[in-house]
Amino acid sequence: MSRSFVRLILVGSLWVHALVCGAGEPSVEDFLETQQKVQSVLPQVLDSTIGVGSGGTGVIVSENGLVLTAAHVSGEPGRRISCVMPDGKRVRARTLGRFDHADAGMVQLEGEGPWPFSPLGSRKSVNAGDWCFALGHPGGFDKDRGAVLRVGKVIYARSDTIRTDCELLRGDSGGPLFNINGEVIGINSRIGDPLDDNYHAPIDAFHKMWDPLLAGEDLPNTRDRSERGDLGVDVETHDQGVVVTRVRENTVAVDAGILVDDVILSVDGYSIDDSADYRWAIGKNIAGASVKIQYLRGESTSELTVELGKAPRRGRWRGRGF
Amino acid sequence: MxxxxxxxxxxxxxxxxxxxxxxxxxxxxxxxxxxxxRVNGWNTRSVFEPLYEKHRDSVVEILEDGHQIALGTVVSEDGYIVTKASEFGMALEVRDAKNKVYVPEFISVDRDNDLALLKIKADGMQAVQWSGDATPSMGQWMISPHEDETQVRVGVVSAVQRAIPKKPGALGVQLMNAADFLSLNSFKDFNEFRLLVEQKKRPLDQFLAEFMSPDDLDPGQAAEENQDSPGERILDLLNRTMFRRSLFNGELLEGVQLSEPTERLMAKEASLEGGDRFQYRSVLNLMVLEDAFPELIIPRLKGGLITGVRPDSGAEKAGVLPEDVVVSVNGISVMTSSDIIQIVRQHGPGEKLNLKIHRGEQELVKTVTLGYFDTAFPEQDVNIELSGDISERRTGYQEVIQHEIPIPPKAMGGPLMDLEGKVVGVNIARYNRVTTFALPAALVRASIEKLK
Structure with missing residues (x-):
């Protein structure tokens, strides 16, 4: 009796273990394949990784010299700065727009192209567990050393940030994060204390703000809670998009007729990929501002314009109990 | 059963x-x-454990007073071991993979390459297998033992193979020109200062009036109220009048040419805090004063005044104190703090300098072992500040392989292996929170031949 019970548990646990193996158990071959892919794209991506301003990094993404970098590296739009090519040659450049919320910035090289460049990753192509690699000039540009490589994995990807275990240093800021095919999927932004606490501005943020960034716009950040506008709904990120999970009483959402299970598609034309997107798109407005919300209910897409209310005052205790 | x-x-x-x-x-x-x-998560790195296990016996612990200070790499069956030289004194032990402890014979040290060769009395040790002389390429996966050498870590070669030049050394002190700080304090009292100015046929009140607004306090009255030392009184006066009127407003004094652009001085002043800011301001005041009165001769002292000594620095260990005045370095007499800095920068970390010091009436000689600037002043380099443990010696190598395997300083001396288990180098310095340097195999092998 007891013996068969133990046997049952053993079989059961082995079955679970088999499932894990099926889900991609790491292997030396996996590492070697990654190495082969990284090394095959390395010469090209190294050519396009440049020093930006005083002590930052950037990556050229077009033949005519458009550079992606971090907003905190490019700084104010319209500044004149200097960039350093991998061979040490200095090139004048002008800062374009910045998007502080995601730490995304653009710079335009001046002078004759064509410039060596790296291709961009497509929208919504980054997933947790993907191999990736980062380049940058930690501690500043050093011609003898060149750009420094870090190979790692995506820990998670959100609309406003990608976290990886590619270990970054000061000076890596603005440098590119690539997928295994050598496409730019992020821009090095900031680190925390643990070695796997490395954050990158996601390429999706650039894609979505491409035109305003190119036009040199300084995109707004979310406002202080005291003046921030609010719709009055709670949302969660699901597979189908950003879903309304609660409509709070006495809010503009009630009057506007927003219902639980509505999927928020866009706010003022800015497409909403996850709850971080939603929080920014609403939170950058002051209370009283009018916003246009596109949403999906069942099969049909509708649009409404709503005047935002005031954000509720923060409760005394928030967060999850556990 | x-x-x-x-x-x-x-x-x-x-x-x-x-x-x-x-x-x-x-x-x-x-x-x-x-x-x-994650890349160095236990499940991922476990794929390298069988490979590392085969070579585990080639890695030993280097102990000093029973504590691990580094790893060692076994290079011959009869017990020759290489390790990082800069980490230890002489009282050493070696613990092998089977936990057997040996007292090694100390063969020799190659200071240039930071390598030491030890020998233990043991036969049948497992020597590492060296790779060929091919340079490992950027992006190639490597493994190395962690500080706990039963564990293995993985990372790629992260930059091109190259030399790491020696960094200039640092005393670990903050300095200013003794003259700049002490000359104002060298007036016996405020009246002496007034007299000196008035002898030059420029009444002090008239001089100050040029820079004062009617709101400012009457300087004479302020001086009488203030019972501080004459120098401080003068500084106080100048702070409240000239300095504010000139530098704070961002305008040059009329008819006064500063030797440095005002903007730069202001930016510098704004970047300082507390005592540093006060000192810097007093220097600026002196410059303004001298520029306004070229005929005013202010007594000058020679040498560098120590205004701060960094904890754990060579200067602290040698017993240098704040307010000491350095008058000569290695027998070369110095007039200003930049004279001192110039001499120090010609020497590397680990080198010793003799400082002749005036402390009150005493004259002392202190021998200071130089350290790294970024260790003494970590706030100057965020990459060092955030790094936690890094190696004591980490520059001055003729050729290194740079990699990103996350291993602490106590894992230096261990082997850097490719995924075939061949040793491509010996880890020699943890440089910052991400970077480790390894000496290439060819260099290590050549050094061993010399040392034997």
Whole structure:
């Protein structure tokens, strides 16, 4: 009796273990394949990784010299700065727009192209567990050393940030994060204390703000809670998009007729990929501002314009109990 | 019999359960990569354990007073071991993979390459297998033992192979020109200062009036109220009048040419805090004063005044104190703090300098061993400040392989292996929170031949 019970548990646990193996158990071959892919794209991506301003990094993404970098590296739009090519040659450049919320910035090289460049990753192509690699000039540009490589994995990807275990240093800021095919999927932004606490501005943020960034716009950040506008709904990120999970009483959402299970598609034309997107798109407005919300209910897409209310005052205790 | 079978089965169950834990953090399910599945997570790096296990016996611990200070790499069957030289004194032990402890014979040290060769009395040691002379390429995976040498870590070669020039050394002190700080304090009293100015046929009040607004206090009255030392009184006066009127407003004094652009001085002043700011301001005041009155001769002292000594620095260990005045370095007499800095920068970390010091009436000689500037002033380099443990010596190598394997300073001296288990180098310096340098195999082997 007891013996068969133990046997049952053993079989059961082995079955679970088999499932894990099926889900991609790491292997030396996996590492070697990654190495082969990284090394095959390395010469090209190294050519396009440049020093930006005083002590930052950037990556050229077009033949005519458009550079992606971090907003905190490019700084104010319209500044004149200097960039350093991998061979040490200095090139004048002008800062374009910045998007502080995601730490995304653009710079335009001046002078004759064509410039060596790296291709961009497509929208919504980054997933947790993907191999990736980062380049940058930690501690500043050093011609003898060149750009420094870090190979790692995506820990998670959100609309406003990608976290990886590619270990970054000061000076890596603005440098590119690539997928295994050598496409730019992020821009090095900031680190925390643990070695796997490395954050990158996601390429999706650039894609979505491409035109305003190119036009040199300084995109707004979310406002202080005291003046921030609010719709009055709670949302969660699901597979189908950003879903309304609660409509709070006495809010503009009630009057506007927003219902639980509505999927928020866009706010003022800015497409909403996850709850971080939603929080920014609403939170950058002051209370009283009018916003246009596109949403999906069942099969049909509708649009409404709503005047935002005031954000509720923060409760005394928030967060999850556990 | 039954109970032992049962315990075996239970054990198997626990192991299986343990292995199955990562499934809950599987990336595809939750969009979050579990810690164990990251590049150096235990589940991921476990794929290198069988490979490392084969070479485990070639790695030993280097102990000093019973504590591990580094790893060593076994380079011959008869017990020759290389390790990082800069980490230890002479009282050493070696502990092998079977936990046997030896007292090694100290063969020799190659200071240039920071390598030491030891020998233990043992036969049949497992020597490492060196790779060929080919340079490992950027992006190639490597493994190395962690500080706990039963564990292995993985990372890529992260930059081109190259030399790491020696960095200039640092005393670990903050300095200013003794003259700049002390000359104002060298007036016996405020009246002496007034007299000196008035002798030059420029009444002090008239001089100050040029820079004062009617709101400012009457300087004479302020001086009488203030019972501080004459120098401080003068500084106070100048701070409240000239300095504010000139530099704070961002305008040059009329008819006064400063020797440095005002903007730069202001930016510098704004970047300083507390005592540093006060000192800098007093220097600026002196410059303004001298520029306004070229005929005013202010007594000058020679040498560098120590205004701060960094904890754990060479200067602290040598007993240098704040307010000491350095008058000569290695027998070369110095007039200003930049004279001192110029001499120090010609020497590297680890070198010794003799400072002749005036402390009150005493004259002393202190021998200071130079350290790294970024260790003494970590706030000047965020990459060092954030790094936690880094190696004491980490520059001045003729050729290194740079890699990103996360291993601490106590893992230096261990082998850097490729995925065939061949040794491509010996880890020689943890440089910052991300970077480790290894000496290439060819260099290590040449050094061993010299040392033997």
């Amino acid at each position: 039954f109970s032992s079978t049962k315990s075996f089965i239970l054990k198997a169950f626990f192991i299986a359960l343990f292995l199955s834990v990562p499934s809950s953090g599987n990336a595809a399910d939750t969009g979050y990569l579990d810690r164990s599945e």
